[in-house]
Amino acid sequence: MLITVKLFATFRENRFKEARREYPPGTTVADVATELEIDHGLIGMIFIHGRAAELDRVLDEGDVLALFPLLGGG
Amino acid sequence: MPKVIRINMTDLSVRIDEAPEAWAGLGGRALTSTVVAAEVPPTCHPLGPNNKLVFAPGLLSGTAAGNAGRMSAGAKSPLTGTIKESNAGGTCGRMLGRLDIKAIIIEGQPASTETWYQIRISSEGAVIEPEAETVGMNNFAVLDSVARRYGEDKGVITIGSAGENLMLISNISTRDPEGKLRSFGRGGLGAVMGSKRVKFITIDQEGTRPVPLVDSAAFKAANMVFTKALKDHPVSGQGLPTYGTAVLVNILHEIGGLPTRNFTSGQCEHHDMISGEHMYDTIVARGGEPTHGCSLGCVIQCSQVYNDKDGKYLTSGFEYETIWAYGADCLIDNLDLIAECDNVMDDLGVDSIETPVMFGVAMEAGILKFGDGTEVLRMLREEIGKATPLGRILGAGTAMVGKTYGVARVPVVKGQAIPAYDPRSVKGIGVTYATTTQGADHTAGYAVATNVLNVGGKVDPLSNEGQVELSRNLQIATAAIDSTGLCLFIAFPALDIAECLPATVDMLNARFGTKLTMDDVVGLGKTVLKLEHEFNLAAGIGPEQDRLPEFFELEAIAPHNVKWDMEQKELETFWNF
Numbered sequence A: 001m002l003i004t005v006k007l008f009a010t011f012r013e014n015r016f017k018e019a020r021r022e023y024p025p026g027t028t029v030a031d032v033a034t035e036l037e038i039d040h041g042l043i044g045m046i047f048i049h050g051r052a053a054e055l056d057r058v059l060d061e062g063d064v065l066a067l068f069p070l071l072g073g074g
Numbered sequence B: 001m002p003k004v005i006r007i008n009m010t011d012l013s014v015r016i017d018e019a020p021e022a023w024a025g026l027g028g029r030a031l032t033s034t035v036v037a038a039e040v041p042p043t044c045h046p047l048g049p050n051n052k053l054v055f056a057p058g059l060l061s062g063t064a065a066g067n068a069g070r071m072s073a074g075a076k077s078p079l080t081g082t083i084k085e086s087n088a089g090g091t092c093g094r095m096l097g098r099l100d101i102k103a104i105i106i107e108g109q110p111a112s113t114e115t116w117y118q119i120r121i122s123s124e125g126a127v128i129e130p131e132a133e134t135v136g137m138n139n140f141a142v143l144d145s146v147a148r149r150y151g152e153d154k155g156v157i158t159i160g161s162a163g164e165n166l167m168l169i170s171n172i173s174t175r176d177p178e179g180k181l182r183s184f185g186r187g188g189l190g191a192v193m194g195s196k197r198v199k200f201i202t203i204d205q206e207g208t209r210p211v212p213l214v215d216s217a218a219f220k221a222a223n224m225v226f227t228k229a230l231k232d233h234p235v236s237g238q239g240l241p242t243y244g245t246a247v248l249v250n251i252l253h254e255i256g257g258l259p260t261r262n263f264t265s266g267q268c269e270h271h272d273m274i275s276g277e278h279m280y281d282t283i284v285a286r287g288g289e290p291t292h293g294c295s296l297g298c299v300i301q302c303s304q305v306y307n308d309k310d311g312k313y314l315t316s317g318f319e320y321e322t323i324w325a326y327g328a329d330c331l332i333d334n335l336d337l338i339a340e341c342d343n344v345m346d347d348l349g350v351d352s353i354e355t356p357v358m359f360g361v362a363m364e365a366g367i368l369k370f371g372d373g374t375e376v377l378r379m380l381r382e383e384i385g386k387a388t389p390l391g392r393i394l395g396a397g398t399a400m401v402g403k404t405y406g407v408a409r410v411p412v413v414k415g416q417a418i419p420a421y422d423p424r425s426v427k428g429i430g431v432t433y434a435t436t437t438q439g440a441d442h443t444a445g446y447a448v449a450t451n452v453l454n455v456g457g458k459v460d461p462l463s464n465e466g467q468v469e470l471s472r473n474l475q476i477a478t479a480a481i482d483s484t485g486l487c488l489f490i491a492f493p494a495l496d497i498a499e500c501l502p503a504t505v506d507m508l509n510a511r512f513g514t515k516l517t518m519d520d521v522v523g524l525g526k527t528v529l530k531l532e533h534e535f536n537l538a539a540g541i542g543p544e545q546d547r548l549p550e551f552f553e554l555e556a557i558a559p560h561n562v563k564w565d566m567e568q569k570e571l572e573t574f575w576n577f
């Protein structure tokens, strides 16, 4: 299935900003992070279609997944 | 003994008193709000002789505590009609701490509007003198003139032409360690200073000694714990120093909370062009500084120096809210133009939230086109800067432009512009906008942290559940932090790292020899909010104004198609504490 993965801030270093990638059915957010060699402990925010999700969430065809490190401002 | 300096602008006299015992535990916002609530008639005209402008360093100002370089300014606001506290970095807070000056209270008003004045404060006291040279000048020129006449090392508090012209969008500016500007941004405080005919204040710390500490070993130990927490937390230790606050652009876009085109969408197509990531790359490529402090002793360093294409200084302290407002709300897709607007706003002395949100409404009104950054720059310089009739309308702020041009979609609460987080998709911040004593202000209770950033737990931003309680707890904590002189960004580690907040209480105790507990500090926050609230009620600003503009209930926002749908009754429970 096709998933759009968006990366932000330091996660972009040596990776990409946005890519459409193929994953087998049943893939979780954690699997995607592992495949991209992103330390799970560094992940601060996970959004799927702009809504918060957890690492164990199973992805669906066409999902837009955004991964951010922990960030803030104000 | 700590001193209170009263500057009477009616008879041009100075009085220096010992600070009353009751003020011993107060600083920053707690003190400015206490003075305003006790001494300013709530029904007075904010630009008349009965309003007072109060400056107060925080309780930890002047010490070596990390991130303790903020100071507060307070008055009744001409923009909102409420009590107002606004804080800024710069060098003055620290100097006032060393001078042992607890507050500067500017009261009264000269009978004639012909003469402007300058005030100079030092260990000898204060002098008021007529000022001519800088009248009509904007802030950067004022800094140059003051440096030439009185020396580079003086703290400066000043207004630009907007404050002189009593515009509601005007702010008060202060010199930072590099000789650039920081602002007491919100609520039109520049007009209050202008109404007292004070062009600038200088602070001279010559001859002062380090702030005495009752227990310096305990202070050092607590400061180490505190500083370590600031460095260890990923937000204050890495995110803010690297990307500044602009990193929020992509986050808010992603979750559909980035108000775009005068609050008609929650996402902005060109978000990447105005993002913190793009800003960081640009700053590095042009030899600017991505990591920079607004005040001495800042450990987090969220500020930055942004250069133009030729590597020349364009602006500093380039904040998310400004970038959002011009970039997304006004649809200007060019970060260099936005940086130039930021610099011109600093120079004129206008609030970098109120002004661009006002332009968003002006664009909707058809005064200029969405996305036209060049015209914004012209209007800043030629209309607002020269106080033309159009410039005065624009300079009266978002609400007034909406009224003048018949716009119904006007994002304000109590007359003050709503900042960079859409309350329909980040409902916790909506509660803060509606209920804070200050008029719409995200910093008053930054629910975005817990709604979106997963700091201090998680509360679903799209649900109403738990938002009132979240906002209440944050507003109480914020009122306390704003009283210490500590920068609010210490809240990120404080919400997650258990030792962080107790370390600040330990520093207070070591500084003053007190035995405060965390409960006392929370109690201080509650007291401050309540006395501010009572002032507002007496000023005629009651619960019917603790609400968001109607369009948030009528118009659903993309991409989540959500409206503001919190019952007014639920909002009113905010004050149950």
Ligand code: SF4
Binding pocket: B067, B069, B089, B292, B293, B294, B295, B298, B299, B300, B301, B302, B303, B487, B488, B489
């Ligand atoms: S973190 Fe930012 S706002 Fe706070 S003191 Fe440092 S530079 Fe100033």
